[in-house]
Amino acid sequence: MVTATLLQGTPVVAGVVHAPVCHVRAEIDPARLRAYREQPPVEVEEALDAYDVAVAAVVEGFTARAEAAEGSAAEVLTASASLARDRGMRGTVKKNLTAGQPLLEAIDAAVEHFAGVFSSMGGLMAERVTDLRDIGRRVTAHVVGAPEPGVPVPTTPSVVVAEDLAPADSAGLDPAMVAALVMERGGSTSHTAIIARQLGIPCLVGTPGALDLEEGVLVLVDGTAGTVELDVDADAARRRVEAAATARAEVDAWTGPATTSDGAPVTLLANVADPASAAAAAEGPVDGVGLFRTELAFLASTTEPSVEEQADLYAGVLGPFGTDRHVVTRTLDAGSDKPIAFATMPDEENPALGVRGYRLSFDKPDLLERQLDALKIAGERVGTHPWVMAPMIATADEAADFAAKARARGLKPGVMVEIPSAALLAHQLLEHVDFLSIGTNDLTQYTMAADRMATDLTHLTDPWQPAVLHLVAITAAAGRAVGKSVGVCGEAAADPQLACVLVGMGVTSLSMAAASVRAVGVQLGKVTTVQCEAAAEAALGAGDPQAARAAVREVLEG
Template sequence: MRTAGEATDGPAIGSEAESRLHGIGVSPGTAYGPVVQVAAPVEPPQNEAPAADPAQAAEQAVAAFMRVAGALDAKAIHVDATARDVLKATAMIARDRALHRAVAKHLAAGQGPATSIVLAVDDFAAQFEALGGYFAERVTDLRDVGSRAIAEVLGLPVPGVPDFSEPSVIVAEDLAPAETATLDRSLVLGIITRAGGRTSHTAILAAQMGIPAVVQVQGATGIPVGTPVSLDGDSGEVVLDPDPAAVEAQRERRERLAAALSALSGAGRTRDGHSVALLANIGGIEDAELAGPQDLEGVGLFRTEFVFLSSETAPTVEEQTEIYRRVLAPFGDRRVVVRTLDAGADKPLAFADLGPEENPALGRRGLRLSQARPELLDAQLEALANAARATGADVRVMAPMVATTGEARWFAERVVAAGLPKSGVMIEVPAAALRAEQVLGEVDFGSLGTNDLAQYTMAADRMEGELSSLLDPWQPAVLDVIAAAARGAKAAGKPLGVCGESAGDPLLALVLAGLGITSLSMAPSKVPFVRLALAHHDLADCERLADLALAASSAEAARQAVLSGAAAELVQLL
């Protein structure tokens, strides 16, 4: 087993040519500090002897998994709602009886205890990766659980982020969600990982927590512990032993940016007064309680999955009403856009299993599940209507994974029947984007989920880190699809927002505004910079920048064209 300070990939770091590393910036901001390396996962001894008593070893392995689950539950008590949901979902993996049975099978076949855990985890990881979607997202969690269980079986320290007391930059092969969710924000200046992707849990949680992060940095785990590094969560650059003058320039830029951001407040609008609403993405009660007091115009995406995914039985209308009431209350009369249950074969529900599918990412998920089990949707809509009446909130409900006009009409009719005033659709399937005028003609608004839209447009699994360049929201083909949806929304006379990753990029926000997007929803920490970007440009400027991006031949060229054409006052702060 390697210690936290040993190199795990790449050549030795130290020459001038190796002083700069490059990855993908996934959480904005800059940071400077010493490196803390996360210990590598615990692995079984080589040529581990078979268990003397396989049945007893199986019981011990189950006990180890249960201790892991208990430790994760204990951590969940002290974190916010988003992190709590992640930890509880990871604890459920540790309690999975099918995983326990797989370990027992390998023990019975003559493998050692730790080796049996590795083989069982490998079995499940292969299945998860083949299923894609939500399952693929959980492979990192699964391997983290396995490594923790091995440590318990072998009596070794649990792997993960080591204890440290000095503000530092965390570096890892990848961070399991359980690790990211429990980081001490007062000590973690930034995050660098060798693996990961734009929509990985590490990226999402880092942005939610306001921690600058860069992923897909080759050579990251070879950086010696204690090495001072600077990182830029926008450009993706990591500099080892940076020049003091460069560090000072980065600090000054942070101060200029902070001053510029503090000078602006209120609704999002361009310099000439064109409105672009700035909204928050939230995933639970504590997210809502944290976002509510902030300078936001409301919520553009409330993900409701947490209400369902941790339940063995369908939550009652009464249970849901109380949860939604607590989410809506912090926003007063501001809008809260609620995405109805986005689950299905790739986000399995114990109480709504539609059976196995060859390709769950293209299967009965989102609204398709709701059409197969309409009682789940009707109960959710009833609870949302109850909560809206109790709080007086401006609740707007949208359906995920809508592909046709008929689906949009079906959903809108159920929303009206529940007594809710406004229905909408997520446009994350190219079919809906291309037929946006007709689809949006059936509802009151639309919202582009650019993460899934990029995945389906580029035929690239959003959880496959090696395909991150294809999933870049600057890809001209993805921008073409967004532009088509915006033209359709304008023709239908309906507002169209964006609630995917691209909404929080200050430069891309200008392009989206120029394409006709009317609202942008993002992690709350990203709102001030987007507000600033809009304030430095007229609508005509945004339209010009959109034309530049659409004319580009690659994602990199699109971003560079917009960067070159944007206001100097903004570029100096990037």
């Protein structure tokens, strides 16, 4: 039970909500567990068959949800399906059964074994521990004949509270009934945060004490301030909710184009992952796509898609934007938390710092060559000039090599700035490429040497960290010096006030989940270019993220 009247978390999605608490329960029906354990033991092969049937049911559930979803939701569900059918997990379960463990204990032990392996790897692989344990619970539920655990279906709009949500849960949220999300753990770039942005659900992460909130108690969640308040006067809560609703209505009515109040244009772009999310984004007030994640086609396949298959996918994303709005395609960002059987290296000691993204082309150059060939074909079909960028670029030589390959196919080359070395050498990278795109999620993680899923380090993985903002400013200045585009495609672009800071630094485009575009456009329209520049100066001069946010609010609202 919470004794404090105010909890502080990290804000992810703005909005004010006054609603009852609804807890996510991870437990499996104890009666079903007890009844299963009372059954006579079975032979190893019979137990393994039961495991295979349960895994197939879990995979089928993930796959069906992925097919009904789009964008980030589809991507994380597809990745979970792949993890559920992992052969290494099955092999460990069989080994445990052979050693005499009952099936449920064999599953638990296998899950904990790989959870330990993933945790020891750190970086993005540690993020998969939540996914792994969720899969273990779902498989166990099917073995004992119980419903899969997860988010309950509230009967009234509620504040869903959990330690963290697994991808299958976050991807299946109903915004009509989930008024807000409050996570005790997790960071601003977790699956939960990304999907909350996509759905526009007010969200806080890294909120100590959230799990102690009583079921059904009314709380006021402020997604801008990052607070959960108890014992709020009903009339005061109503006024704050109504004010937020008025602001929301203004956001919903915004149709673009994005400019500051003194008329300076700002390019707002969408992040997409497939033709469905591209078509939906194209209907909104966006100037194109700043990040087309191509991983989904690869994650869903056990073999590399052919050039023709890839071309079909890419044309499906390019098509909705025609010839007057550009689409930036990111080449395969596999490795680390997105292992692909035919591409990534198995058993890396530290995959977050290993062979991922562009580095895959060092040993598998044909993988990149075929992807660029497919994008060229797609561009010819649509009649457009595709932009393409490589992830995880660390040196100017890498940028030059990628640019040559892209230009040979008539593609406009750029690279992502996710590694501090790339930010520091941005002026050299721009000697070879036509644009840069800053991936603030990874740039923050690598700059602060902090796993983005480590709740105890949420203050370090905050994109408002001054050290990260200084690297962004360095990159933007390099682009401004030579008149080339520098965009931000990390989730930081979806924060309306941080968007003003980025514009003040000289960032020329902001790409985000399509659901976040209107809020950013409205905020930019309320401030001048001079205010944006002053906000950037204030953020860069702050000592920590909280001080940066406060200083920027004073500049923008003063």
